[in-house]
Amino acid sequence: MAINEILLTPSWFISLESLFYIISMIVTFAISFYSYKVYKLSENRSYKYLFVSFFAISFGFLFKILSNLMVLYYDKLSPYHIFNYLKLSYIYTGSLVLYAFLILGGYIILACLASKVSNRKVIFSLLLISLLCAVLVDKARSFTFFYFFSFVLLVVYIIPYMYENYQKKKIRSSYLVFSSFLLLGIANFSFIIRTVYPYLRFYALGQFISLIAFIILLISFILVLKK
Amino acid sequence: MERRDKLKIIHDMLVAMQDKGGKIKPTHLLYKSNLSHSKMQLYLEELFGKGLVKEEHKDTNKFYVITQEGIKFLENYRKIKEFTDSFGF
Numbered sequence: 410m411a412i413n414e415i416l417l418t419p420s421w422f423i424s425l426e427s428l429f430y431i432i433s434m435i436v437t438f439a440i441s442f443y444s445y446k447v448y449k450l451s452e453n454r455s456y457k458y459l460f461v462s463f464f465a466i467s468f469g470f471l472f473k474i475l476s477n478l479m480v481l482y483y484d485k486l487s488p489y490h491i492f493n494y495l496k497l498s499y500i501y502t503g504s505l506v507l508y509a510f511l512i513l514g515g516y517i518i519l520a521c522l523a524s525k526v527s528n529r530k531v532i533f534s535l536l537l538i539s540l541l542c543a544v545l546v547d548k549a550r551s552f553t554f555f556y557f558f559s560f561v562l563l564v565v566y567i568i569p570y571m572y573e574n575y576q577k578k579k580i581r582s583s584y585l586v587f588s589s590f591l592l593l594g595i596a597n598f599s600f601i602i603r604t605v606y607p608y609l610r611f612y613a614l615g616q617f618i619s620l621i622a623f624i625i626l627l628i629s630f631i632l633v634l635k636k
Numbered sequence: 637m638e639r640r641d642k643l644k645i646i647h648d649m650l651v652a653m654q655d656k657g658g659k660i661k662p663t664h665l666l667y668k669s670n671l672s673h674s675k676m677q678l679y680l681e682e683l684f685g686k687g688l689v690k691e692e693h694k695d696t697n698k699f700y701v702i703t704q705e706g707i708k709f710l711e712n713y714r715k716i717k718e719f720t721d722s723f724g725f
Contacts, residue, residue, distance in 0.1 A: 443719060447716055447719060447720065450643060450716065451641060451642055451643040451716070451720075452642055453641060453642070453643075453720075453725075455725035456720070456725065458725075459723060459725060522725050570724070571723075571724070573724075574721075574722075574723070574724030577724070578721045578722075578724065580718070580721055580722070582718055582719075582721065582722035583721060583722045583723075583724065585722070586722045586723060629722055630719075632718075633715055633718045633719045633722060634715055636714050636715045636718050
């Protein structure tokens with residue numbers, strides 16, 4: 410399989426997309442770090458799971474960045490024996506599978522927190538579905554299942570919960586968090602449209618919207634720290 | 637009455653000390669913290685362990701005194717509360 414047979418990023422956009430993911434990775438890592446701090450102080454398990462969720466998402470972005478770098482620097486790396494074609498191919502597809510699994514894993518934890526699901530069988534089943542979606546990125550050479558599953562988790566569980574929280578608390582930071590996840594839902598919808606109608610612009614649009622979502626999350630986090 | 641989480645209880649105990657000029661008698665703390673004696677002792681052990689509170693003796697009286705760490709905790713509490721409210725978990 411050619412290294413970029415499952416590439417969905419237009420070539421002109423790969424560098425910019427990598428920058429977007431670096432920013433998103435830093436934001437999600439910062440939130441995971443603070444969640445862990447809150448968990449240590451409060452011993453509230455929800456914040457342990459929030460830490461795990463954002464850490465998984467952050468790590469997922471790292472693997473996506475790695476896969477983009479494989480494509481960007483393929484010509485420079487492939488002459489080296491250690492980076493022969495086969496290995497680069499495995500690193501590339503492996504990175505994408507891990508990206509998909511970690512992002513979905515992060516969303517599943519958030520969805521379970523939002524719907525107060527603590528049944529381990531349910532959580533395990535959802536993680537198995539996410540693993541299937543991730544493997545299909547390689548086997549079916551498609552992100553379709555990944556985007557659909559992300560969209561369902563966001564729209565059915567996470568966004569409504571964040572909206573209810575904003576309605577209850579009526580504070581600026583809860584509004585920003587809700588807006589952020591709403592934009593992530595819209596971004597995912599854009600990716601789904603792209604899989605049905607392969608106009609590359611929907612992909613870039615979705616990534617721009619995702620970036621704005623993470624910037625809003627960052628703003629919310631900064632406002633919290635400035636309190 | 638809304639059930640308080642652990643952080644809120646610790647916050648309320650430290651605020652009770654701060655409101656009394658930084659130190660408080662055990663009986664006053666019991667009243668202000670709205671806890672049973674055994675619960676208050678449990679939380680005090682944690683506060684001592686984390687260095688947020690220390691014990692002082694003056695004449696025959698015992699006082700619980702908020703430390704610099706305790707004051708820092710109160711400053712950080714607002715941030716933590718805002719963070720937890722923003723996600724709502």
